[in-house]
Each structure stands twice: as C-alpha cells, then as structure tokens.
Amino acid sequence: MTTRKMFMEGFFLTVLVLIFYASADARLYVDITSPGMRKLPIAVQDFPGLLEGKEVSDTVESDLGFTGVFAMLDKSRQVEGPGSPFSPNNWRPLGVDAVVKGTLEMNPNGEMSATVTVYDVTEANTMMKKQYVTRKDLIRPLAHRIADDIYEAITGQKGIFSSKIAFAGQTGEGRSIFLMDYDGERMKKIVSRGSITMKPHWAPDGKKLAYSSLRNGKWGIFMLDFDSATESSFFSSPGTNLAGDFTPDGKYLLLSSSSKGSPDIYMLHITTKVLSRITYSDGIEVSPSPSPDGSRIVFVSDKSTTPQIYTMLLDGTDVRRISYEGNYSTSPEWSPAGDKIVFASIRGGQFQIFTVNPDGGALTQLTHEGTNDEPSFSPDGRYITFTSTRDGAKGVYIMNADGQQQRRITPRNIRAFGPSWSH
Numbered sequence: 001m002t003t004r005k006m007f008m009e010g011f012f013l014t015v016l017v018l019i020f021y022a023s024a025d026a027r028l029y030v031d032i033t034s035p036g037m038r039k040l041p042i043a044v045q046d047f048p049g050l051l052e053g054k055e056v057s058d059t060v061e062s063d064l065g066f067t068g069v070f071a072m073l074d075k076s077r078q079v080e081g082p083g084s085p086f087s088p089n090n091w092r093p094l095g096v097d098a099v100v101k102g103t104l105e106m107n108p109n110g111e112m113s114a115t116v117t118v119y120d121v122t123e124a125n126t127m128m129k130k131q132y133v134t135r136k137d138l139i140r141p142l143a144h145r146i147a148d149d150i151y152e153a154i155t156g157q158k159g160i161f162s163s164k165i166a167f168a169g170q171t172g173e174g175r176s177i178f179l180m181d182y183d184g185e186r187m188k189k190i191v192s193r194g195s196i197t198m199k200p201h202w203a204p205d206g207k208k209l210a211y212s213s214l215r216n217g218k219w220g221i222f223m224l225d226f227d228s229a230t231e232s233s234f235f236s237s238p239g240t241n242l243a244g245d246f247t248p249d250g251k252y253l254l255l256s257s258s259s260k261g262s263p264d265i266y267m268l269h270i271t272t273k274v275l276s277r278i279t280y281s282d283g284i285e286v287s288p289s290p291s292p293d294g295s296r297i298v299f300v301s302d303k304s305t306t307p308q309i310y311t312m313l314l315d316g317t318d319v320r321r322i323s324y325e326g327n328y329s330t331s332p333e334w335s336p337a338g339d340k341i342v343f344a345s346i347r348g349g350q351f352q353i354f355t356v357n358p359d360g361g362a363l364t365q366l367t368h369e370g371t372n373d374e375p376s377f378s379p380d381g382r383y384i385t386f387t388s389t390r391d392g393a394k395g396v397y398i399m400n401a402d403g404q405q406q407r408r409i410t411p412r413n414i415r416a417f418g419p420s421w422s423h
Helices: 004-010 052-066 088-094 136-155
Strands: 016-021 040-044 070-072 098-106 112-120 125-134 164-170 175-181 188-191 208-215 218-225 230-236 241-246 252-257 264-269 275-277 285-290 296-304 306-313 329-334 341-347 350-356 372-377 383-388 395-400 415-421
Touching (some): 125 136, 230 252, 252 285, 285 329, 306 341
Parallel strands (some): 040 070, 040 098
Antiparallel strands (some): 016 125, 175 188, 329 341
16 A cells, blocks of 8 residues: 555645636637637747746646647747747737647745746737746646636537546556556556456545455455555455445445345445345346446346446436447447447457447447457546557557547556546
C-alpha cells in the first residue's frame, strides 16, 4: 500500500484556484453538440517567468488539442512574444478567435502562482482571467485545471483534463491497481495485492474505488478509500464475488455473487452493508452498471443461451434484451447522458467495442483492429477508454465516442485490464 501523500497527489486536485476575474458577457462560444461544428482557432502562448512555464503551456495546448474542438495555432506562427501585451489586430490576420496568455511565478513561501488570461480576438475583450496557486510538484495538475477552465469558458461544458483513469495492471505474476491522468501521464501503482485483481469501479464522488481480488483462494470485493489511504475488505461470501458500478447517489454498490449457486446481481448498501438480491436466475448474470438517473441497470446474462446485454429496472423487473448480434457480449456501461450503452462483443473471433441505444437501436461498431474490450465512458461522455491487443501487448487506449482518434496511453511493459474513468 502506498502512502497517504501518494494518494493525495495522485488523485486529489490540490491546485488552489482563486477567481481573479471572469468576464460575464464574453461572446466567444463553441457549441460542441452542434453537427458539423467548426473547430475554433486558438493560440496558447508560452508562460514566461519560470522554466516550468513552458511545461504548463505545452500541457494546456495538448489538452485543448486533444478534444477536437480547437484548431491549435502553431507557435512558430504566433505574432506576439510571451508576456507581451495583447493586441487583437495582431491576431485577426491569422484567423485566430482566442488567445491564451499566462505567467508563472514563485511565491516567497515556495508555492507557484499562475495568472492566465483568455482573450476574445473578435470582440477584443477578456473572456477569462484567473489566478492559480499550487505546489511546485503539482505543475501538471495545475495545467490540467487551467485547460479545464478554458474549455468550460468557451464551450460551457466541464473539461475532463483533471479526471483520472484507474486500471488493473500486470508487470509480474500478480495484478495491481494503477492510477493515471486521463492522458496516461503520472501513472502510479496504488494497490499491489492479490494474484488476480479485476476492473476497479469509481464512487461518484471520486473518493473510493471498489474492485474484486482473488486472495488466499477466495474472491472478495475490496474498497480503497482515498481520504484515509486505506484498503479494506468490503464484501466476502462463498463463491465468486465481482464488483459492479456504484449507484449514482453513491449509496449502493452493484455486484454479482455466486454465493447462492449461479452468479446473480445484488445491491449492497455502502454504510449498513445490507445486501439486496435483484436477480434470481439459473444462469449467469454479471457486470451490472446503472443508468445515470439510477432507474435501470444494464447487465450481462446468458438466459438466451449465450451471454448478451440486457437492461432492467432497479428492482429486477421489466427485463429487456438489447444485444442480438454476435454470440458473446459483455462489459456494458451506460453513458453519462444516458443516451448510449457501450459494450464489447465478439465479431470474427475477437472482441470489438460497440455502442447502442438503451432500446437496442443504432448499433455502431467502434473498433476493428485486434481484440478490444472493457470500455468505460469519460465523465462528459465524449470519449471512451478501453483495452486493446492491436499492437500485441494488451494496453489501455482512449478514443472519441464515435470511434475516431484511437490511441494507446499505457506503456507496453504493463499488461492492462479493466480501465475505469473517474466521474
């Protein structure tokens, strides 16, 4: 088990943000939900003052470019030097709509201060200006927070750059739980116990992870608490016990257990540990994931002979099958908006990632190369993380929710399983 300091630095956003000024009437806006959206041309200048300033500005630029919302102006074409006054007439000939300027300074107490301003070139005004304070060792989280604020100021939607991805990774004989930034940076091993550890699941508040692990020959569900930096045995009973997702209110953990025979789905109260059985089947029913409003559960069942995707009400009634193609479907998860369900299904002898509407319509295949499995939506639903063997070594990938821009984010010396994106 790692120290509490590692937990705090690895997950909690310790950047202190002080709103210095934010324009309430800024006109620059991008509707990211609009079909055929035009990318917004934006320039991110280097932050003068400290050597770390370039790392901050480069990370901000990388974050914004990742979204596909912005067209980043190459720094070789920028017409104003870092730290120089903003003049809209300098940028208009380049077709730039927004310019990001910033400074990074060391405070007497050893902390770092960054001041960031976003200018609207068309309106020649300031649309965002904020001051940030952080420790020197948290430069990258600082940059992610800045990018989050810029993204929200321009799109009206929260950014995902400060989010985390947890996964089970194997470097030797056993599997450990790893934690990393959304882009694969700052990866840390946070749990190293058990010969087999399965996909971790985030609590809605981001303060806990639940996961299944085989220890001393028994399958149990364990809970990792980031506040106390402690791991505890959360649920244990005879048979195989596998963690599912938390309910949206964070009060319950969905799970599957074979304690009564075949695996069925249960709901376990986080505080009282009262266990409520939801399904009663002679077959296998596993992998429960709730809808965003908490009214339904998507899960895997072999009641139709082969494992397929179903939904049901929280009490186990109104069961509906939504996957029909392929003879093995698994790993379902509901999108944050509730309009899509992502899952894996075998095609041509290999698992591939699909999305489907909750009613079973609009089935769309997102991956085609290698074996692709264990998908998980980003907090805003615009991206999906998953595992793939396309380059020979099973690793964590991310892609747009429409299947575009697929890229690996974990090193090849770690075999990765079950990535889960924080809320």
